[in-house]
Amino acid sequence: MKAHKMLLLTILCCTSALAQSVTTLEERNERIRERWNRSLVGDSSYTFNKEANNLLSQTAKSANPGKALCVAMGQGRNALYLARQGWDVTGFDLADKAVAFAVEQAKEQNVKLTTEIASFETFDYGTEQWDMITWLYGGCLQIDGISKKIKTALKPGGLFVFEFFHREAGIEMGRPNFGCEKNALREIFTKEGGFDVLLYEEKEGIADYGMDTNKLIYMVVTKL
Numbered sequence: 001m002k003a004h005k006m007l008l009l010t011i012l013c014c015t016s017a018l019a020q021s022v023t024t025l026e027e028r029n030e031r032i033r034e035r036w037n038r039s040l041v042g043d044s045s046y047t048f049n050k051e052a053n054n055l056l057s058q059t060a061k062s063a064n065p066g067k068a069l070c071v072a073m074g075q076g077r078n079a080l081y082l083a084r085q086g087w088d089v090t091g092f093d094l095a096d097k098a099v100a101f102a103v104e105q106a107k108e109q110n111v112k113l114t115t116e117i118a119s120f121e122t123f124d125y126g127t128e129q130w131d132m133i134t135w136l137y138g139g140c141l142q143i144d145g146i147s148k149k150i151k152t153a154l155k156p157g158g159l160f161v162f163e164f165f166h167r168e169a170g171i172e173m174g175r176p177n178f179g180c181e182k183n184a185l186r187e188i189f190t191k192e193g194g195f196d197v198l199l200y201e202e203k204e205g206i207a208d209y210g211m212d213t214n215k216l217i218y219m220v221v222t223k224l
């Protein structure tokens with residue numbers, strides 16, 4: 001085959017592979033949006049803690065209010081809590097109806113909330129912007145380069161607050177790939193470096209989602 005034909009075939013092949021992967025990401029985002037819009041604001045029987053996360057409220061009590069970022073903010077229970085405590089809060093999520101609910105609540109509660117419809121991958125976390133970043137019930141941080149983005153985005157002394165299901169909880173639920181593996185979260189931050197782990201616990205607690213007793217991972221780190 002002539003060289004230029006080979007080149008054309010390679011370009012066609014790569015372009016179509018790229019188009020496929022873009023579609024796949026869009027489809028994934030659409031599934032996430034649909035699922036969480038339904039659970040968080042569409043289905044009144046879905047069970048979750050509508051009050052602020054306990055680890056977050058305990059952590060916030062011992063910090064001075066500043067700028068906070070709520071990653072995957074959902075319907076805003078944590079973002080609204082921080083805003084009521086005097087924090088300047090930004091939150092993002094793919095679930096547009098859940099975010100719209102949070103915006104409405106902010107108006108009703110007379111607090112300021114900045115929101116964006118974005119994914120973990122597309123949100124611009126910025127540089128030394130945040131005194132606190134929350135990542136609550138948003139998965140196990142399996143996103144390329146995310147620990148570096150978090151490090152860059154936090155101000156020195158800024159806090160990162162995390163809670164999610166442990167892998168053992170996933171196995172108990174019959175979902176063997178769900179939940180974070182033993183020590184995985186701590187390792188992400190110790191490998192990245194530049195953080196001090198203030199709290200890391202793997203223990204039973206009442207999960208904010210489902211409200212059952214499950215093995216959970218609780219973590220608070222600070223940027224050095």
Ligand SMILES: C[S@@+](CC[C@H](N)C(=O)[O-])C[C@H]1O[C@@H](n2cnc3c(N)ncnc32)[C@H](O)[C@@H]1O
Pocket residue numbers: 032033036037040053071072073074075076077078092093094095098118119120121135136137138208209
């Ligand atoms: C279990 S809810 C937790 C919401 C909130 N953090 C809380 O604690 O109430 C998970 C949230 O993650 C969001 N989410 C899942 N995958 C996402 C992604 N790739 N980018 C942005 N948000 C995502 C969902 O839309 C949903 O609102």
